[in-house]
Amino acid sequence: MKKEVPLAITFISGFLLIVALFIPHEPFGSLQERFNDWYIIVSGFTLILGVDSLILYHWRKIKRKEKEAPYSIILISTFVIVLAWGIYSGVKYGNPFAPASSFLRYFYTYMFVPLQATMFSLLAFFIASAAYRAFRARGLNATLLLISAGIVMLGRVPKGEEAAPYFIGITLILLAIVSVLEGVSRVEVYEKIIFFGLAVVSIIAIFPAAWFLKFNLPRLADWVMNVPQLGAKRGLFIGIWLGAIAMAIRIILGIERTYLK
Amino acid sequence: MIDTIFLWIAAGLTLAIFSFLYKDNPFYKVAEHIYVGSAASFWFLYLWFFDVEPKILGPFKEVFHAYGFWGMWAHFGATQWILFIPIFLSICMLLRFIPPVAWLSRWAIAFTVGMAAGLGITGALQGYIVPQTQATLLPVWSGDLLTSFNNIIIIVATLTTLVYFFFSREHKGIIGGFAKIGITFIMIAFGASFGYTVMARISLLIGRIHFLIFEWLGSLF
């Protein structure tokens, strides 16, 4: 009872949808519609799963009088106040999210939105700092990632093409210096030739590269997005979806049962 | 007047969260806990006003008003009776909170998992894998050099990325070569995604600073 019924429910619901895709006629079409309707109702209840453990966690903190307990009091009282306010507005205006509702007008607009928006805007600072710290040209692949990121970052903003020539210039001069230093430290003649050659090529390339980027950077960014990036993303997502399908089949057939634990 | 007070509250909460950039502090913690507490209560409001009220109670409203609670049962049609199946499953979901019968919640979870699996399979197959594979069948020679070149790159990028994805263990021989080309394209794609992610994050900050300067400070002058 505790295992068989859930497995049967999973099998029937999942299998029905697959059958309905290939045979959309009666009775599968309307059965699918019916099941979807039930799913809409039942899955709403998953929204509040997790809220209980959140509240319980903070309740325990308060009871044990932990150091952080005052914050837990704030959390639980906000929860209660907001819920009460929402219900009050819901009864008064038909829905707490009606345009005239005080809940929407004051709580949502002036408290919830600024909190959520600011919380996520912190990421702007973190990503700048992380880019500086972690983005190192450690090998060919890392360098490719850097170049592609640079093209997109500068190619997708106005006037990025004005700045790009300086960046490519500095990068190539840097490459030349590194190559010369590397060449000096090598013993074999052919190695010296390769590295000095690379240095010469970098210096010669500065002006053509700068010129190319100045006039073509937005188009280059377009090309990166629409051609190699697109192909790779397509391959990745086909792979991901194939994996998801395999997983879903295992679930429907009852091979994968971790969700029953 | 009330609007002005709430505008200041909004600005205060914004600054409280920004204060985290200096270091973790009580102001930030207070704002964070208000955020989490209110988000939690939102889910209840949504469940009630956009699910329980219209989908569960809605279909009973008319009979209930006409015949009252005790009289309505005799006047239920098929629509109402069949609704007891999802209502039962929804109640099962809530039984999670009552330990002796908590196992019944598995019935509801099994239903949502089965539906999600079925929807996932059909959507991915019909909506992604088939049309995206079709869109990759591009002409290798289209009559113009650049388009043909781009077509070839798209085909190669898609195929080699897939090879990398599925043969990640053994990278030897021809397959290994393909996988190496695949990782190159993946790096280009990740770079592009990173560039766009930077754009997204900065936009969020632009929004907040715009609020502080023009809406909050702007209201003073």
Add this chain to the structure above:
Amino acid sequence: MREFFERISKIDRRIIYLLVFIGVTIPLLTRKGFEFKPLQEVETAYNFIESLPEGSNVLVSIDYDAASMPELQPLLEVMLRHLFRRNLKVIMLGHWPLGLPLGQIALEKIAKEMGRKYGEDYVFLGYRPGIAAVILNIGKEIRGVFDVDYRGIYLDSLPIMRNVHNYSDIALLIGFEAGSVGDFWVQFAQARFNQKIILTSTAVVTPDLYPYYQAKQIVGLIGGLRGAADYEILVKKKGFAYAGMTAQTIIHIIIVALILIGNIGYLAMRRVR
């Protein structure tokens, strides 16, 4: 020399934070805008809306919340204004509960500004759980999912909804996406019912949506603040997104410069070792 390289490879994070803050604030204060040309995928979206016959129904889906508000909210307002100006009808719903009111606030604001009437020119249906199931069932009969609007008013008593039953009555779907709901719209509404879709998305998810655009599963793609700015240029009303792009340019240059400086420090330190 060595100290210099060590220093530039270890700039304090608070200095970087300050740089980012200044880089955003100053361009916003100066309000200087750069000229640029709209991206092709945005222009096709704009042209598609321009080509719709007057009175067509447009379904707008709010699938984001305040965490990505600056990218999508101004664009939503600009697009709603464009839709109303072209006398198109707007039916709004959403799959992200926490952000749903943002859609409604914008809709009410623009409708008031343009003198449109609730129930005749626009309607707000609200939210139902179960994303893919909602999308699939709208393909059969929208009343099966939303028999009432967000206030509990029956759809049949709203003039705008009288002739709307499923996707065949909806000329265009515009999804405002901050996550994976856009994939569901394409995989169910487009693949099964051939619904025409424009996706407008946060920059984070935009690169993942390009395959849909190339495969013609969507008719337009408007990504991030840049896409929003492009759209503002196309409707000839430059606003928040356009102004924000200057700050965006400055910060991107700062970040690329920081990456370059970090790498100079890294390469130099590696040689020393």
